[in-house]
Amino acid sequence: MSNHSEASAAPVAPVEAFEPPYYVSVFTAVRTQDQSGYRETSARVEDLVKDVPGFLGMDHAQTPGGLSITVGYFRDADALTQWRRDAEHRAAQQRGQAEWYQSYTLHVAKVERSHGFTRPDDAEGRV
Template identity: 55%
Template sequence: MSDHRVAAVPVPVPVAVHEPPYYAVVFTSLRTEGDGGYGETAERMGELVREIPGFLGEDSAREPGGLGITVAYFRDLAGIEAWRTHTEHRAAKAYGREHWYERYSLHIAKVERSHGFERTHG
């Protein structure tokens, strides 16, 4: 029997429910082929956005065919604007339009109701 230990892969969980009102920024994209540094940049953007005042979290999924959806939650429009105008984020967006995306759409919605569910075991 092997004594090799396998590192646990974190199970993604939805962003916690927050007290409304707050905002959801929905970014839906279709990627080009290849990575071209996308993974590293996405990781960096994730680090940076967590520093934005009012950022509440994000949920993200991508299917093998390239379609991805990321929903970022912000307490207020000021946080969204701070992220939109962040220098490094602006550079990544410009690079993305040139190299990573076939197309994308962005929607900003005000969340007026929010609730969640979590199964209890025991």
């Protein structure tokens, strides 16, 4: 799983490229001013999704202007459906609509092509 918490000491890296096909869930949101309880709920939801068979990982990003993006990677549609139906996840979604999100979009897609790149450590810092 990629880095999410601001206090994380692990290096920042994207979730690896997986052998297609697999599925992605792209959640893009703008949050409200009142974020009471958001961090705790977000951490709990991240722990829950790790237990879903077929969950591959998650990436997070946030712009300085407040747009946040979370991409979840799932081996198959059944894994994504199991996550969508999880009772605690659904409760967190309802609380998000009531309290934490000004607006959001969710996009689900089947990945047909995937590749990645990592610079070798010995080339770091060279121009």
